[in-house]
Amino acid sequence: MDDNQWLAERFEAHRAQLKAVAYRMLGSVSEADDAVQEAWIRLSRSDAGEIGNLGGWLTTAVARVSLNMLHARRTRREESLDAVHVPEPIVDRVDGTDPEHEALLADSMGLALLVVLEKLSPAERLAFVLHDMFAVPFDQIAPIVDRSPEAARQLASRARRRVRLEETVPDSDPRTQCEVVEAFLVAAREGDFDRLVCVLHPDAVLRADVGPAPGSGEVRGAEAIARQAVTFSRLGLAIELALINGAVGVVTRRDGEPESVAGFTVRGGRIATIDILADPERLRRLDLTPLDW
Secondary structure, rough: HHHHHHHHHHHHHHHHHHHHHHHHHHHHHHHHHHHHHHHHHHHOOOOHHHHOOOHHHHHHHHHHHHHHHHHHHHOOOOOOOOOOOOOOOOOOOOOOOOOOHHOOOOOOOOOOHHHHHHHHHHHHHHHHHHHHHOOHHHHHHHHHHHOHHHHHHHHHHHHHHHHHHOOOOEEEEEEHHHHHHHHHHHHHHHHOHHHHHEEEEEEEEEEEEOOOOOOOEEEOOHHHHHHHHHHHHHOOOOEEEEEEOEEEEEEEEOEEEEEEEEEEEEEOEEEEEEEOOOOHHHHHHHHHHHHHO
């Protein structure tokens, strides 16, 4: 075995975790793959024999690449930090998660949590992801964000408070999730406003990302969301249940083509958040093959 093959095999042993780090940083499977590939390029150009902790070195490399990508993304976007951006969801059939997706979806990596991470600054997101999700010490995070360890700790603390405030962790029982989402869909289809309000948390939030066209935004409160749901149900779209980042959600289609992907966060037996990706361009890039029978 030559040196390149040996190094490639060692890198492959870390690929799953590196992709998990990058997905949490970027909210995009395709961009996560790009970040991991860039980490490999950097490794192949380095003196690998001098690296004592390869896993730590690669995690840092992926984090640096992801941070640069986040900064570049912010520069490209014209919308404010308050604009709705729903990250790229991971879609599975409702009867089970693809084993390849399991590492990406650990730690309750639901769509609602990714939406909250999108609202953090790049440095806050990196500190939170590396420390709270992958137990990277702050003295290793500090050089990546060009801060002191104490400042890096404060970045993670601010991010943690924001995440806790949003309450993004769903009920763990998939059967409960399914029952609640199905009850919502039936009530919407039948135009039953009162039943819709009952299945929604009073402070529920609906976030919709339709891309550059007008229409992206948030709707807050059970009654306002119920009115939206009744209107939406009249569009005559085909609706199929799916797992969206490990939680029960739906994929809607018009004439066989994806119209939207919606993730639901069910807490205490009610729907707390609905996150909808309906950007046509991004939907076309989404891998929905798990739903093909």
